[in-house]
Amino acid sequence: MPFSAARCLVLLFLLNVVDAGRLLTKIKERVRHVQLQKAKQHLLTSAASGRQPLQHVKEGRIHQKLDHFNRQDVRTFPQRFFVNEAYWQSPDGPVFLFIGGEGPIYEFDVLAGHHVDMAEQHGALLLVLEHRFYGNSINPDGLKTENLQDLSSQQA
Template sequence: MDIGPVPWLGPLLLVSLWASSAPASLLRRLGQHILRFQESSALGLGLGPDSVTLPKEGWLEQPLDPFNASDRRSFLQRYWVNDQHWTSQDGPVFLHLGGEGSLGPGSVMRGHPANLAPIWGALVISLEHRFYGLSIPAEGLDMAQLRFLSSRHALADAASARLTLSRLFNVSSTSPWICFGGSYAGSLAAWARLKVLGPLWVDWGQGTWTARSITQIIGKPPSRPSSLLR
């Protein structure tokens, strides 16, 4: 069946030819622009009067090897923050740990953490896993860098992020931090509580969070319309 000319085929071929000879740094910047466009498109964001306001995007400088004090190299780790429902510095922090993939603004706007945040007046933060998405070392991802990609390093990133973000957003030292994650990231949440993050950290892996289950952990929520608790 003749489907006629494909209008985007020509530009695609030109991009492919250019990419074959372009420097790696230019290709990485192109990939970043494409990834940001995909993240915005996935949320249905527009430029009109009804467009959705993106949550805050930030970057943490993390040590490339947190277990070697003599190694001064670092990389930038991306995080997202939704403080729309955060009502008190003593309120809980819902931390969405990233897994083996990019994290976009939807990571703090959808899912269990975002759905439960209005009930608890919670600050919602997502932390992109090292070496995924845009959280990539400037030197790239050659074999020498990949030895720093492990769950052990990811847990160290989470512990460091908690300290830095607590200072940045003036989170109370008594505020409970609740980790969310699924699959591999759910395992990270459990390991974080057991190994590095202490008693304030609780997790639920891939379980279904409800107002009742959080109440069992950190007490009753602040006063909210009863419709939010259904």
């Protein structure tokens, strides 16, 4: 069966889409790696200057509703978060909420980055919340396709 020009173009297009997906995944991984390295460097610099930023970081979990739109559904999942009180001017200082993306959160997310610099400048409490169904904030029923109905932008 000979390949027509149209079939070749479709095949090339599909190969390009698949390759672009792999490339985007590699870029995302590299950006996250660079972010973590910068956070580690910031942490080491802070520790060397006598500050102990890790003392102010707490990890926790809240029992988040799986379905915010169905009052009869009482199911929950443990949503992970980190809090950094190092710069907070309690009780009236602002709260900066950093919502995690499509991946796990780390305590470094409240230790370094532009949002941390702004928190220090404004006396803010830092809170990073892991996105539902990513990292350790997984639905107790698992990640089977039939259980992903609550993974939507509306529920998030």
